[in-house]
Amino acid sequence: MSEAPQHGNLIDGEWVPARSGRTFASVSPADREDVVGVFPRSAADDVADAVAAARRAAPVWRATPQPARGDLLRRAADLLRGRKEDLARLMTREMGKVLVEARGDVQEAIDMADYIAGEGRRPFGETVPSELTDKVCFTWREPVGVVGLITPWNFPVAIPSWKLFPALLAGNAIVLKPAEDTPLCAARLVEVLVEAGLPPGVVNVVHGIGEEAGAALVDHPDVRMLSFTGSAEVGRLVAARGGQQLKRVSLELGGKNAIVVLDDGDLDLALDGAVWAAFGTTGQRCTAASRMIVHRRVLDDFTDQLRGRAESLRVGNGLDEGVEVGPIVNDRQLRRVHSYTEVGVGEGARLVTGGAVLDAGDLGRGHFYAPTIFADVRPTMRIAQEEIFGPTVSIIAAESLDEAIAHANSTAYGLSLSIYTRDVNRAFRAMRELQAGIVYVNAPTIGAEIQLPFGGIKGTGNGHREAGTTAVEEFSERKSVYVDYSGRLQRAQIDTT
Numbered sequence: 001m002s003e004a005p006q007h008g009n010l011i012d013g014e015w016v017p018a019r020s021g022r023t024f025a026s027v028s029p030a031d032r033e034d035v036v037g038v039f040p041r042s043a044a045d046d047v048a049d050a051v052a053a054a055r056r057a058a059p060v061w062r063a064t065p066q067p068a069r070g071d072l073l074r075r076a077a078d079l080l081r082g083r084k085e086d087l088a089r090l091m092t093r094e095m096g097k098v099l100v101e102a103r104g105d106v107q108e109a110i111d112m113a114d115y116i117a118g119e120g121r122r123p124f125g126e127t128v129p130s131e132l133t134d135k136v137c138f139t140w141r142e143p144v145g146v147v148g149l150i151t152p153w154n155f156p157v158a159i160p161s162w163k164l165f166p167a168l169l170a171g172n173a174i175v176l177k178p179a180e181d182t183p184l185c186a187a188r189l190v191e192v193l194v195e196a197g198l199p200p201g202v203v204n205v206v207h208g209i210g211e212e213a214g215a216a217l218v219d220h221p222d223v224r225m226l227s228f229t230g231s232a233e234v235g236r237l238v239a240a241r242g243g244q245q246l247k248r249v250s251l252e253l254g255g256k257n258a259i260v261v262l263d264d265g266d267l268d269l270a271l272d273g274a275v276w277a278a279f280g281t282t283g284q285r286c287t288a289a290s291r292m293i294v295h296r297r298v299l300d301d302f303t304d305q306l307r308g309r310a311e312s313l314r315v316g317n318g319l320d321e322g323v324e325v326g327p328i329v330n331d332r333q334l335r336r337v338h339s340y341t342e343v344g345v346g347e348g349a350r351l352v353t354g355g356a357v358l359d360a361g362d363l364g365r366g367h368f369y370a371p372t373i374f375a376d377v378r379p380t381m382r383i384a385q386e387e388i389f390g391p392t393v394s395i396i397a398a399e400s401l402d403e404a405i406a407h408a409n410s411t412a413y414g415l416s417l418s419i420y421t422r423d424v425n426r427a428f429r430a431m432r433e434l435q436a437g438i439v440y441v442n443a444p445t446i447g448a449e450i451q452l453p454f455g456g457i458k459g460t461g462n463g464h465r466e467a468g469t470t471a472v473e474e475f476s477e478r479k480s481v482y483v484d485y486s487g488r489l490q491r492a493q494i495d496t497t
């Protein structure tokens with residue numbers, strides 16, 4: 001481990017070790033012997049340093065005109081474009097997703113930088129009439145202050161960018177605690193901002209373990225807002241602890257997304273979508289489709305064909321261009337995914353294919369799992385209700401559109417749902433009835449674009465949306481301003497006769 005490159009926290013523009021000197025390693029999921037880097041294992045004192053640096057930098061950044069803040073993001077977009085391939089390769093090595101998807105992850109950050117840079121010159125306020133004469137009423141936006149960002153490993157560049165760029169444009173100072181499985185991806189992204197000209201202290205990065213550095217950031221009284229993407233379990237903790245201090249808390253949590261395939265749908269198209277949404281990113285997407293709800297008339301055909309396609313997928317190191325399914329992010333996740341196979345078998349579901357750790361040859365160097373399909377799954381089974389976050393999919397039969405929608409809506413989550421049908425009436429009914437923040441018609445549950453709001457309902461979050469027109473709103477406060485130029489006391493709501 002000592003030969004692996006050492007990296008620091010970014011505090012006040014300097015890359016520094018943890019005060020304790022403690023470290024942790026980032027290891028490639030495709031090869032346990034490949035140590036990507038060694039990072040500070042930060043604690044509350046490091047977080048306090050970072051928050052203090054952000055507080056000092058906040059007034060200058062807040063006073064920087066918003067178009068100038070946007071210009072910085074435009075420079076960041078250009079730098080990212082030039083580094084797309086390097087960053088993608090690093091991501092595949094550090095997180096595991098196959099190269100073509102890693103390029104897409106970086107592209108999402110580029111898109112977000114371009115989009116948010118443009119927001120720099122967009123008016124955000126409202127001007128409305130007053131009920132009184134010689135009086136104007138308008139709103140403008142202000143930064144929240146010091147914002148804490150906590151991010152997961154599955155989109156190691158895209159998700160930090162979804163938070164960093166709009167939060168910066170809104171004028172906030174930031175402390176980022178990236179996932180401990182992908183610290184180098186986050187550091188490289190922030191380096192781009194520094195090179196683009198970000199003043200010291202405006203973005204600080206504190207690496208470390210969730211229960212230590214993450215919890216300290218959640219608890220720090222000078223952090224006015226928390227934006228968290230991760231599991232529902234940790235999200236609840238963040239909301240409860242942040243809520244104690246009346247912080248603004250924005251949560252993007254898990255999903256148990258489904259593809260509904262009706263008997264009038266294009267089966268080949270549905271299968272293409274099912275394979276991409278279930279096994280892409282090895283099922284490790286918050287929007288991954290882990291349930292297929294299939295009309296009884298096409299159930300056997302769909303199940304057979306999905307099995308054939310799953311069995312032909314090439315699993316391996318994502319740096320190899322021919323590989324379609326990369327590793328599971330770490331050993332703990334691998335064991336969790338496998339434990340759900342045991343749960344499914346125990347519940348009486350029929351294991352159609354997969355269900356095994358893959359460790360033959362080079363696969364034994366990392367954490368690989370076979371694409372796994374369960375059939376005869378009842379919607380109430382745990383494998384149909386709980387987020388597995390791996391390449392495991394449950395096929396559930398439905399007799400009608402109504403039953404399919406009821407099954408789709410039957411979990412605690414509400415992120416992304418999709419339907420395949422050629423009947424426009426059924427499609428519109430589904431758009432209205434499916435309980436999710438994102439609905440797709442004749443497309444799989446993954447594939448969100450940055451110019452639309454992103455987020456879920458029910459157990460997937462707490463009502464916030466990232467990206468789209470809501471991106472900057474999430475990170476800013478509205479101020480309502482009244483200017484009375486009548487020269488006399490005018491009283492709203494008070495009868496004058």
Ligand code: NAD
Nearest residue numbers: 151152153178179210211214215230231234252253254286
């Ligand atoms: P996780 O909840 O384990 O960790 C997320 C982050 O929280 C990490 O940085 C971690 O260090 C930190 N953390 C852990 N414990 C903490 C604590 N007590 N206090 C503060 N911070 C803490 O999630 P993960 O395994 O990194 O990511 C997978 C999860 O993320 C899945 O549930 C997935 O659905 C979800 N996710 C959601 C979205 C979305 O937009 N809805 C997007 C991607 C991933």
